Amino acid sequence: MGSTNKTGAAFTITDANSGVVGGxxxxxxxxxxxxxxxxxxxxxxxxxxxxxxxxxxxxxxxxxxxxxxxxxxxxxxxxxxxxxxxxxxxxxxxxxxxxxxxxxxxxVGTGVLASRSASEALQAAAYPNPVAANSRLTYTVPAATSVAVDVYNSLGQKVLNLLDAAQASGLIPWPWPHCASCRPVLTWLLCG
Known part of the structure; x- marks a missing residue:
């Protein structure tokens, strides 16, 4: 990151002499x-x-x-x-x-997001986001299969497993569980 200030608010690097521009x-x-x-x-x-x-x-x-x-x-x-x-x-x-x-x-192209179908492909949505006790998660299972629904934070750390079971195809509504670990913004939802 070069000589950029590391103690200020979150920032985007714009000075070509201060590290990787756009970081x-x-x-x-x-x-x-x-x-x-x-x-x-x-x-x-x-x-x-x-x-x-x-x-x-x-x-x-x-x-x-x-x-x-x-x-x-x-x-x-x-x-x-x-x-x-x-x-x-x-x-x-x-x-x-x-x-x-x-x-x-x-x-590049490996890791948890490269090995499973991401939420966009499964038409998943969480509302409200950041998640709260009253949030609902909705996703579509294209064909009957075993489904694992995991929540990851923006560091790529798995923070919660919502489901690991066989499910029928169709639109699946899911009430968001109320717990301390559920507070991050739902960044990725992985199924499959």
Whole structure:
């Protein structure tokens, strides 16, 4: 993210010298949006594939996250973590001398959304959204089959399983269960 301000409100990167243009940050958990205050939830960063030079199915996108000081010195806090590393890595660490791969790999076109039918294809709708105790979920099952209805938050984390059973074809109305884990905006609904 370069020199962009990481403690302000959620933002979209527009300065070509400040990181990946078009990147977005979300999940601020304090009035200031401070990352330091975000100790219990994720901190989401989105990069448009076009800003990374474009990508097509099966391309590999590698990511490393690091906590870096004002003068560009790396602390010991990097993701993926380096086993046994407790000292700061310094201003110019030689990552090639560290055992293992120093990045996470994501293959474009894979993952939970690529392996199942998304809600749009199943004509799903939740109202009101963000979900509340009085929300209703409606979706269409095209043919009688075993159906799993899972709710994911915008981090891609499964927060709730609503159903895992055989269902007849047709329009299915579903009363939204009332529980603490049901409060996120319904971002994805996966069936199948």
């Amino acid at each position: 977005k940050v979300s999940y601020k958990t304090s009035a200031t949006g401070s990352v330091a205050a975000n100790t219990t939830t994720g901190w989401e960063i989105e990069y448009p594939l076009a800003a990374l030079g474009g990508a097509s199915a099966n391309d590999i996108f590698r990511v490393m996250a690091a906590y870096v000081a004002d003068k560009g010195e790396f602390y010991s806090d990097v993701l993926p973590q380096i086993p046994g590393q407790s000292a700061a890595l310094g201003a110019n660490p030689d990552f090639s001398s560290i055992p293992g791969r120093q990045s996470y790999a994501y293959q």
